[in-house]
Amino acid sequence: MNFKIRGHHLDITPPLHQYVVDKLSRxxxxxxxxxxxxxxxxxxxxxxxxxxxxxEVNVRVKGKDIFVQAHHQDLYAAIDELTDKLDRSVVRHKDRLQNHGRVIPKHSVALTAEAPE
Structure with missing residues (x-):
């Protein structure tokens, strides 16, 4: 996995770099x-x-690019919000890949639950 951190009008200090790496490792x-x-x-x-x-983060995963952004008055709070949003997006993408578009219709579930007597 390639990992790049850039700063715009901001110097990336080693503790800030480590904080971002730790948060995004999940x-x-x-x-x-x-x-x-x-x-x-x-x-x-x-x-x-x-x-x-x-x-902002742009994550390239197999089959898709995921872009997430967050802003806050505190940079660490913005990073926390960003990782929460990214985590939800990645889990949603993984669920879509695992489901392969297969959805069980509601009426077929109701028919199988009721057995004729």
């Missing part, structure tokens, strides 16, 4: 076919009182 726990992970951390400095911290 994605591999759910789905082991991750090819590439690219993280962009940025700070928007348009208004000093409304500083926004942005975290």
């Amino acid at each position: 994605v591999v726990r759910h789905f082991d076919q991750v090819i590439d992970v690219t993280v962009l951390l940025s700070v928007d400095n348009q208004k000093e009182k409304d500083r926004r911290q942005y975290a």
Whole structure:
């Protein structure tokens, strides 16, 4: 798995790098076919009182690219929100792959539950 972290208007310190790696490692726990992970951390400095911290991730998995973004006033909170969103997206993608589009119709379940006497 290739892992890249970039910063825009922000220096990526070793503790910040390690925090992102630790948080995003749980994605591999759910789905082991991750090819590439690219993280962009940025700070928007348009208004000093409304500083926004942005975290974006693009994950290439087998069959799809998953893009998730989050923003918050605290960068670590934005990373936490990002990992929660990414975790849900990866689990949903994995479920879709495992189901292969097969859905059991509701009426067939009701018919099998009722046995004729």
